[in-house]
Amino acid sequence: MKTKCIHVRTCLAWAAVALLACRVLPTAATCADTPVVITSELKGSWMTPYSGWDGRTVIILHGFADDMDGAGDLTKHFAEDLAIHGIASLRINFRGEGDRKRTDIESTFLTRIEDTESAYAFAVKQPGVLPENLGVLGWSLGAATEIEILGRHPGWFRTGAVWSSPAGDLEKTMMAMAGAQQAMKDGVTTQDAGWKKITTHRAFYESFHGIDLDRSLSKYPGAFLSIHGSLDFLPDPSQELIKAAAGQPAEAVTIGGADHIFNVFDGPKGHSARLMEMTLDWFVSTIGKPKKPGDSD
DSSP states (O other), X not given: OOOEEEEEEEOOHHHHHHHHHHSOOOOTTTEEEEEEXXXXXXXXEEEEESSOOOSOEEEEEOXXXXXXXXXXXXXXXXXHHHHHTTOEEEEEEOTTTOOTTOOBOOOOXXXXXXXXXXHHHHHHTSTTOOGGGEEEEEETHHXXXXXXXXXXXXXXXXXXXXXXXXXXXXXXXHHTSTTHHHHHHHSEXXXXXXXXXEEEEHXXXXXXXXXXXXXXXXXXXXXXXXXXETTOSSOOOHHHHHHHOXXXXXXXXXXXXXXXXXXXXXXXXXXXXXXXXXXXXXXXXHSOOOOOTTOOO
16 A cells, blocks of 8 residues: 655754754764765765665755755765765765856756766766665755656666655746746846855756656655755645655655755754754665565565
């Protein structure tokens, strides 16, 4: 029987404080975070536990105009938490985009897809990696990238999780963004995103044509988790994504009071500790245990 659940969870401040206090912080002896060259233009970081790694690995995809460490270094901290629990990870900086200080975005959705495919090819070639025990995590546009990859390559990942994901017609979502219409008309637009000015080009918006995330997710047979904040500027995709998900288990969680970046800069008053706890539990429970000699299929 297919397991599909939607939860709404309101995280009170005191609970977030308790979770943050209980988080096991990594030490210098916990893991190795090694810069890697995936292709001539695609760079990343390969994090492995110093001990206890059994081949389980998660690929992490960052959001729009961000970098591999994520807002508030949240994805880097999550990679450290994975390592504490014996899971390696690969974070990548998407070409034409993966630099927090970069303002002129030259990536497209298609280059993001290509970079994720390159990251997968790199990961499965690393000594010790078990292709049957791979997971993937995407945040925001990284979540959309992940879902499209799951649809194009449904056998690659045993489990996936998305943070702050859109759903459905991705072109419609992206064309509603500030400056999109101007970019389509004039070829380029520059908008103040609050934390920096961002220049995008017509090719960026054109690359979302024909991308239906619900259709892509329906092709994926593995485990799937969506976590969204109730105060996210993107509509809550929980109902839509769970309906589209073909695999099991499939779960969606809405964190009450959380914004698009889960209030990561609010410290203990934010929701990032709860986000990481839920996501870590998900990967530990769904990425699978490596088979030992003599194990039956």
